[in-house]
Each structure stands twice: as structure tokens, then as C-alpha cells.
Amino acid sequence: MRSDLVITTIPPLPVLSSRIVVMSDFNCPYCFTLNEWLSELGASTRVRWIGIEHRPDLPLRPANLDVDAGQLALEVCDVERRAPEVAVRSPAFWCNSRRALLLQNAVEVDAPEEAAALRQRLFRAYWQEGIPLCDEAALASEAQRFPELDLEVEAAELARLTAWWRTHVNRIPAMFAPTGVVHLGLQDRATVQRFVQSAIAEASPGPGCA
DSSP states (O other), X not given: OOTTSEEOOOOOOSXXXXXXXXXXXXXXXXXXHHHHXXXXXXXXXXXXXXXXXXXTTSOSSSOOOHHHHHHHHHHHHHHHHHOTTSOOOOOSSOOOOHHHHHHHHHHHHHOHHHHHHHHHHHHHHHHTSOOOTTOHHHHHHHHHTOTTOOHHHHHHHHXXXXXXXHHHTOOSSEEEOTTSEEEESOOOXXXXXXXXXXXXXXXXXXXXXX
């Protein structure tokens, strides 16, 4: 069995979906890289993206502890090594992602046709333009595009999804195929492509009753 395709005993996902489910966080450079690959593969609109808080301890205002700055630099260097074709710029601050996650998760449910584009804009804003997503002002223009969303309602759901992830997975990015096969962490691009194609490929027509 290939290491990237693992059948696990993970309980049923906390959402119903017939698509690949991706659990991810905006302040993770590996998640950013996976999102870029999914976009290149034409699969970004064919996944159900779920944002979780993998670092809720990070400050809501731009600030870096020395240990965080060092870890951030290590992870960005690792991403550059794994995916040299993906343009990534280390942000000045490792920010709390809560505000961005609340917005994205709401759009994924209530305006799914806008979800992939918003997801890409938020990821690129942080990892290519250095815009701190923890800053409410930085998200204001995006939030204004979806005035009908009640982000306060999303807070409890974000906590529920994060708690499930922390209990049963505790690793990002994570992808779950409708078949139950799981892809954990950031594998190489070819492995991601195989996983995605096998999960969303339509079966060839076979014999049956007319």
C-alpha cells in the first residue's frame, strides 16, 4: 500500500460531502502549497475545504515570539525545497488565522461558487504579499463582499471542527476521499495528483440493465 493512500480508523468526518474534503489552515505554508497544487490541477473547485485552527495560540495582532519566527523560517525553507515552482514569501509575522477561517468557512457553505477564488486570494495575500490575515482591516474588503454572512454563527462550528481534527487527525494539510482513503501532510506533487485524480475520476461506463 502506498504511504500516501492510507485507510485509517478515523471516525466519520464532521461534515457530509461527496467531494474530497481538505482540512487546512491559512497560516500553514504546507497548506498554502497544497492549495496552489490543487488550483494547478483544476481541482480547487471540486473540494470541500474546511478551515481549522491549528495554532489558536498565535496573537490576533501582528507579533512574533523568537521561537515562532524561527519555526516559520524553517517551514518556509522546507516548502521552498519541496515545491520550488511555488512562489512563497515568508511573512513578517506568524498570525492567528481565526478571522480568515470564519469568513472562508462561511463562504464554503453559503456561497460555494465563490469559495475557491476567495481561498486562493487569502492564501496568496499572506504567503506572497505578506498581508497579515489576523488584521481585521486586512480582511475588511473581502468581508464586505459577503455582507449577508453571520460570522459569529461560524465561531461554534469552527471550534467543533477544530476539536474533531485535533482529536482524530492533528496534522495538516489532510485530505479525505469519499472512499475513506486519507492523505496526510504534504506529499510530493505527483502523489497529490494521483490522490486527487483517483478520488474525483469518473468510472468508465460498464455493462448494466437498460
